[in-house]
Amino acid sequence: MTFLLELGATSVEATEFAGTGLLPVRELVERGEIVLLRDEIPRDGALDQWPRDVVESIGECAAVPLSSLTGEGGPRYPLVVGSRESIRFLCSYAESVPVPCEAQPVVTDYREFRHLWVSDTRPHDPDGFAIGTTLAGLHARNILHGDAHRGNWLFDRDGTALVHDPRPVFLHCRPSAEQCATDIRPLLPSLTPDGWQSFRLGYRRSWPEEGRVIDLIQLGDRTGWAAAFRTRDFAGAVELTARQLETEDTSIVRVMLLANRAMALSRTERHDEALQECLAALKLAKQRCPHVANGLGLTLAVVLSGLGQRAEAVDALRSVSGQPEQLLARLARPDAQLPIMNL
Numbered sequence: 001m002t003f004l005l006e007l008g009a010t011s012v013e014a015t016e017f018a019g020t021g022l023l024p025v026r027e028l029v030e031r032g033e034i035v036l037l038r039d040e041i042p043r044d045g046a047l048d049q050w051p052r053d054v055v056e057s058i059g060e061c062a063a064v065p066l067s068s069l070t071g072e073g074g075p076r077y078p079l080v081v082g083s084r085e086s087i088r089f090l091c092s093y094a095e096s097v098p099v100p101c102e103a104q105p106v107v108t109d110y111r112e113f114r115h116l117w118v119s120d121t122r123p124h125d126p127d128g129f130a131i132g133t134t135l136a137g138l139h140a141r142n143i144l145h146g147d148a149h150r151g152n153w154l155f156d157r158d159g160t161a162l163v164h165d166p167r168p169v170f171l172h173c174r175p176s177a178e179q180c181a182t183d184i185r186p187l188l189p190s191l192t193p194d195g196w197q198s199f200r201l202g203y204r205r206s207w208p209e210e211g212r213v214i215d216l217i218q219l220g221d222r223t224g225w226a227a228a229f230r231t232r233d234f235a236g237a238v239e240l241t242a243r244q245l246e247t248e249d250t251s252i253v254r255v256m257l258l259a260n261r262a263m264a265l266s267r268t269e270r271h272d273e274a275l276q277e278c279l280a281a282l283k284l285a286k287q288r289c290p291h292v293a294n295g296l297g298l299t300l301a302v303v304l305s306g307l308g309q310r311a312e313a314v315d316a317l318r319s320v321s322g323q324p325e326q327l328l329a330r331l332a333r334p335d336a337q338l339p340i341m342n343l
Contacts, residue, residue, distance in 0.1 A: 003036050005080070007069055007093040014080065022057045022173045025081060029061045034082035034090075036066065041172055049170065050076060055103040056144070057172040059179055062087035068098035106178035107185050109250070110217045117200075117218045118342070119193035127153075128195040130161035132202025135184065140207045144169040144183045150190035177212040177222075184217065219342055220253050229264060229340055237264040251288035252343055255281050259299040259341040266306040267338070274303045292343045294319045298331075299341060305332050 001016045014034040017025055020041050028035050041054050055063045064087055066078040071094065080090065087100045123129065131153055138145055145152075146167030154162040175183075191199065200214055207213075215221040225240035241261040248254050258281035265274035278299055285293040297319035304313040305328060313332075317324035330336055 005034070005036075005066075005069070005090065007090060010093050012086075012090060014082075020172070022054070026058045026173070026176075029058055029082060032083065032086075034080065034086050037063075037077060037079040037081060040077050047170065051079060051101045053170050053172065054079065055081070055101050056169045056179075059103055059176050060084075060106060062100040062102040064091060064098050064100040068096075069094045071095040104182065106176070106182045108178060108181075108216065108222055109220065110181070110185070110188070111220070111252075113188045113191075113196075113217075116188065116191055116193050116196035121193045121197060123194060123197035123201045125192070125195040125198035126159050127155060127161070128191060128198035129202035130155060130159050131187065132199035132204075133206045134161040134163065135187075136203040136206035136210075138163075138168075139175055139180045139183070139210070139213070142171040142174060144171065144175060144179060146183070147186060148183060149186040177210070177216045180210070180213040181216045184213070219340065220250075220256070225257075225260070226340055229260060229338070232267075232337075234264040234267040237261070238268060238270075251284060252292065255285045255289060255292060255296075256341055256343040258284070259296055259343070262299050263302045263338050263341075266303050269306070271303070271306045274306060278303045289343075295341070295343060298339070301328060302331055302338065 003014045003016045005012045005014050012034060014036045015028055016036045016038060017028070018038045020039055022041070025035050025037065043050060043053070051063050055061055058081060060083070061081055062084045063079050063081045065076055066080050067074045069080060069090055080087065084102050091098050091100055131148075135145060135148060145163065146169055152164050152166065154164045156162055187199070188196070204211065204214065211227055212221065212224055215226040219226050221244075223240040223244045225237050225244065228234070228236035228240055238261060241257045241264065245254065245257050245261075248257060258277050262274045262277035262281060265271075265277060278296070281299065282293060282296055285296060297316045300316040301313040304316060310328070314324045314328055317327050321327045331338065
């Protein structure tokens, strides 16, 4: 049901929402809609962080009570929720301009920490493992730490990581992968490669169903394409990489997406499309990030092999392997687990 917000000289259409489940509201806001929350969202226990916990639960939004927009003042609900820009716009038309509550912006680009996961090292940092275990446990219970830098952790005698000086956010629904990754972000500057590997191991063991958090950090995966690729759902990987490409404007990330999409297309026997995507990746790499162009030899080899051009595929692999024939033999197997290109 829609509702017309009348604010002075302007009027805006909003979607009325009854109920306390916020995941549907998150989806509406992601589509660019303004939502009017009619029902009060129950707070968690005695801690009252309204409307902070509401906007953080929805994520990437802002909120303001309808009473503040109309100038009446008073009740918390109905609560008007939308993108930050939309709510700021509404507030600018209110007679007494209110200050909206805005969710913390999420971070989706972690390439500055790439050295942590491309290094050849084994996890042997017990503190990193313990932090990963504890932080995953919080996220699984819909709690964000809020300030997870290294100085905010203590360790019990048994090696358990204890939260020190947190700024917790108690969500009313499952956190998004973007929110969890952003919660991890303050910890990354203090980690070494083995510390990251240990953290990742602890995080994944404690919350194995949420692999998208690690994929977002290491691969910039915003749609779940990496999990589809890893489980050999290549048709799903093709669709999900295409979805991210619609909005991705970072050249090196686009090259990575095109390269992985080309391999997924090849595995679904859409060989001509695979070659087009691979050539597009090579062209963009040579224009914008030439230092990664040679690494695309593996993608090109997979695509050429699918086209039946074995000699050309072997030649393409010479840029990435000293044993191109043996590598191609492994890649060409129908049951081969193709590596995800991480540029």
